[in-house]
Amino acid sequence: MRQFFWLILGLLCAGLSTSSEPQSSVVVRQLESIPFSFAKFLGQFRSSNHTIGDYLPDKVCVFDLEQFGNALQSDALWALNVYDSWGKIPAGLLQGNYFMPGNFEQCRKQTRPNAARWFNSQHCTVRFGFHTLAFPLSPVWLGICLPDSCEPGFIKLMADYFALENGLDPINDYLQADFCYRNEPSQNLGGVAISAIVILSIIAAGVVASTAAEVFGLLFKRPVPQYLKDISLYNNLATLFKTEPKAEQKTDTLDCVNGIRSILMLQIIAHHVHDALRNLPVSNNLSREEYFETAPGILSYRVSALSADIFLVLSAMLLTYGVMRELTNNAGKIGIVRIWIHRIVRVLPAYGFLIYFVVAFAEHFGEGPLYRHVVQPTVDACADNWWSAILFIQNYVNPDRLCLPHTWYLSVDMQLYIVSPIFIYLLWRYGKQITPGLAMLVLIPVVCVFATFTYNDFWLNPPMADDREMHRLRSTYYATHARMSVWFFGIGFGYFLFQTREKQVKWSVTVLTVVSIFATALSGFIMYTAHEIYKPRALDPLGDAFYESLHRVAWVGCHMWLIFMCVNGYGSVLDSFLSWAVWQPVARLSYCMYLIHYVVIMVTFEAVTRQPFHFSAINVQYIMLGVVGLSAAASLVWTLFIERPCVALEKKVCLLIRRSRQ
Structure with missing residues (x-):
C-alpha cells in the first residue's frame, strides 16, 4: 500500500512538473x-x-x-x-x-x-x-x-x-x-576550350621565343629584328614601366591625365566590388543595408559609377587633340580609316580574347554553392551574344543579356569614336562658327533623358520592378544617344586645349579662384544630391528626372576644369600628384584592368563564396585591395601576351602597306 501511495505521488509530481514547463515558441x-x-x-x-x-x-x-x-x-x-x-x-x-x-x-x-x-x-x-x-x-x-x-x-x-x-x-x-x-570523375574540355588552349599556347610560344631571341641578342651583342622586339617580354616590360618626368613647360603630353585615368580605374573597381557585395549573401544584411544608405556607402557605390562618363570625356578629348594635330600638320588631310583601324586594334583583340577566355574556361575556374548561379549567366550571354559584343553594338542589340555587363561602355565609346572625326574636322575647319551646333549636341541628349524619364514615369529610388528597371537602363543608361552629351562636351574641351596648346592661358587670380570654388561646390552638391536621391525617401519622379539628365554633364564639367588648371600650371599640389610619374605604368595597364577586373571579382570572390560574408567597411576595403592587386597582375599578363603583340602586328602591317605604296 505504501509503495502504491509513493507511485501515485510521483506520477502527480511528474505531471505537475511537466505541465509547469513553458511551451516553446511555435516559430x-x-x-x-x-x-x-x-x-x-x-x-x-x-x-x-x-x-x-x-x-x-x-x-x-x-x-x-x-x-x-x-x-x-x-x-x-x-x-x-x-x-x-x-x-x-x-x-x-x-x-x-x-x-x-x-x-x-x-x-x-x-x-x-x-x-x-x-x-x-x-x-x-x-x-x-x-x-x-x-x-x-x-x-x-x-x-x-x-x-x-x-x-x-x-x-x-x-x-x-x-x-x-x-x-x-x-x-x-x-x-x-x-x-x-556532384563529384564528377573528370570534366572534359569542350571544343571551345581546346581551341583556346591551342591558340593561346601559340601566342605564348611566340612571345617567349621572341623574348629568348632578344635576350640572346643582348648577351651576345647580335642584332635583333624590330618585329621580335615589339612582342618580346623584355622590351615590352621596359616600355610599360618606363616613366618620364613631368615637363617644366607646357607640352602635348597632358601629364595629369595619367593620374586621373588611374584613379578613375580604381573608382570603377570600387563600384563593381560594391555592386557584387549588394547581391552577395551576408551574415548581417541589415548592417549592409544601413551602410549603403550612409554617405560613404552611397558615394563609394553611386558616385564612383560616374567614372565611366569621365572616361568618355577623356577619350573624346584625346581623340580631338590628336586629330586636330594631324590635320594641322598635314594641311587638312587625315586618314579616317587608319584612325578607325588603329582604334579597333587597340580595343578589340584584348576584348575579344577575354570573351573567348571566359566562354572557354570560366566554368572551370572554381566551384561552390553559388558558382554556377553567378558565372553561368555571363558565360551563356557571351556564348550567345559574342558577335554583338565584338561589333560594339550590344548596348542596343542585347542590352538585357550583355556579354561582360561592364563592357557596355566599349560599345558607346566605339560608336562615338567612329562618327567623331567628321565633327572634329568641321570644328577644326570652321572653328567657333559651329560651336552652337556642338552645344546642341550636348543639350539634346540631356533633354532626351529628361523626356524619357517623364514620359515613362521612371524613377531612381526606391527601385522599380525588374522589367521597368531594365527598360530604364536600356533607354537612359546603356544607350549611346543618352551618353553622348559628355562625349561632345569632351570634343569641345579638346578643341579648346588644342587652340591654347602653345601658350599658357592667362586668367586673373580672381577668375581662377571663383571658378575653382564653383567647381568644388558643384562637385559637392552632386555628391550631396546623390546621397539624398539614394537614401530611403518618398517617391519623386520629377526630381529623379532632373538629376539623371543633368548630373553627368555637371560632374564631367568639374573634372574638365581640374584638367584645365593642371595643364595651364594652376594645379599646384594636385597637378604634381596627378602628374606623378608612378601613374604612367598604371595608366598603360588601365584598359586591360578595366576589362579583367570584373572577371576577377566574379570568379575569385563572388562565385566562390561558400559561407555568408560578414559585411563591414574594413572588409570591403580588404576585398577592393585584393581585387586591385589580382586585376593588376592579370592585366599585366594580358597586356604583354595579347594587347602588345596585336599592336606590334598592326605596326608591321601598316609599314608593309606604306612600303608597297612607295
Whole structure:
C-alpha cells in the first residue's frame, strides 16, 4: 500500500512538473526543425504516398535516400557525417542571415558502399519561404547533402512537397541545376576550350621565343629584328614601366591625365566590388543595408559609377587633340580609316580574347554553392551574344543579356569614336562658327533623358520592378544617344586645349579662384544630391528626372576644369600628384584592368563564396585591395601576351602597306 501511495505521488509530481514547463515558441520550433524534418522527410519519401513515377534515376534516388534515412535514425557515423554537412538555422536570421549552405567540402567527401552500389554525395541548395509567420522573413537558402543519384529536377520536386506539407512556401525563381554539385570523375574540355588552349599556347610560344631571341641578342651583342622586339617580354616590360618626368613647360603630353585615368580605374573597381557585395549573401544584411544608405556607402557605390562618363570625356578629348594635330600638320588631310583601324586594334583583340577566355574556361575556374548561379549567366550571354559584343553594338542589340555587363561602355565609346572625326574636322575647319551646333549636341541628349524619364514615369529610388528597371537602363543608361552629351562636351574641351596648346592661358587670380570654388561646390552638391536621391525617401519622379539628365554633364564639367588648371600650371599640389610619374605604368595597364577586373571579382570572390560574408567597411576595403592587386597582375599578363603583340602586328602591317605604296 505504501509503495502504491509513493507511485501515485510521483506520477502527480511528474505531471505537475511537466505541465509547469513553458511551451516553446511555435516559430522557434518551426524554424529549428526545418533541416532535420527535411532529412526525415527525404528518408521516408519512398514509403510515403508521393508519386515517384517510372523514371529509373528517381527510383534509385529514393532508394538511396531511404538507406540514408535509416542509417541516420540508427546514428550510423557516415549518415551523421552527411547530415552534419547540411545547413542549419543560423544566428541572425531576423537580421538577414538567410544563407545557410552547410559545409560544401564535407558533403562532397562523403562516399560509402550502399547495398549493390556506392553512395556518393552531392551538395545542393534549396530555397524555402515563409507565409505563415506573423512578421516578414526573407526566404532562406538551405544547403543539403544528398545521394548523387538524385537529379536536380527531382530534388526540387521533393523540396516543394516538403514545403507544402510543412507550412512553407516553395520558391520557383531559380534553376535547381545551377545549385547542385556532384563529384564528377573528370570534366572534359569542350571544343571551345581546346581551341583556346591551342591558340593561346601559340601566342605564348611566340612571345617567349621572341623574348629568348632578344635576350640572346643582348648577351651576345647580335642584332635583333624590330618585329621580335615589339612582342618580346623584355622590351615590352621596359616600355610599360618606363616613366618620364613631368615637363617644366607646357607640352602635348597632358601629364595629369595619367593620374586621373588611374584613379578613375580604381573608382570603377570600387563600384563593381560594391555592386557584387549588394547581391552577395551576408551574415548581417541589415548592417549592409544601413551602410549603403550612409554617405560613404552611397558615394563609394553611386558616385564612383560616374567614372565611366569621365572616361568618355577623356577619350573624346584625346581623340580631338590628336586629330586636330594631324590635320594641322598635314594641311587638312587625315586618314579616317587608319584612325578607325588603329582604334579597333587597340580595343578589340584584348576584348575579344577575354570573351573567348571566359566562354572557354570560366566554368572551370572554381566551384561552390553559388558558382554556377553567378558565372553561368555571363558565360551563356557571351556564348550567345559574342558577335554583338565584338561589333560594339550590344548596348542596343542585347542590352538585357550583355556579354561582360561592364563592357557596355566599349560599345558607346566605339560608336562615338567612329562618327567623331567628321565633327572634329568641321570644328577644326570652321572653328567657333559651329560651336552652337556642338552645344546642341550636348543639350539634346540631356533633354532626351529628361523626356524619357517623364514620359515613362521612371524613377531612381526606391527601385522599380525588374522589367521597368531594365527598360530604364536600356533607354537612359546603356544607350549611346543618352551618353553622348559628355562625349561632345569632351570634343569641345579638346578643341579648346588644342587652340591654347602653345601658350599658357592667362586668367586673373580672381577668375581662377571663383571658378575653382564653383567647381568644388558643384562637385559637392552632386555628391550631396546623390546621397539624398539614394537614401530611403518618398517617391519623386520629377526630381529623379532632373538629376539623371543633368548630373553627368555637371560632374564631367568639374573634372574638365581640374584638367584645365593642371595643364595651364594652376594645379599646384594636385597637378604634381596627378602628374606623378608612378601613374604612367598604371595608366598603360588601365584598359586591360578595366576589362579583367570584373572577371576577377566574379570568379575569385563572388562565385566562390561558400559561407555568408560578414559585411563591414574594413572588409570591403580588404576585398577592393585584393581585387586591385589580382586585376593588376592579370592585366599585366594580358597586356604583354595579347594587347602588345596585336599592336606590334598592326605596326608591321601598316609599314608593309606604306612600303608597297612607295
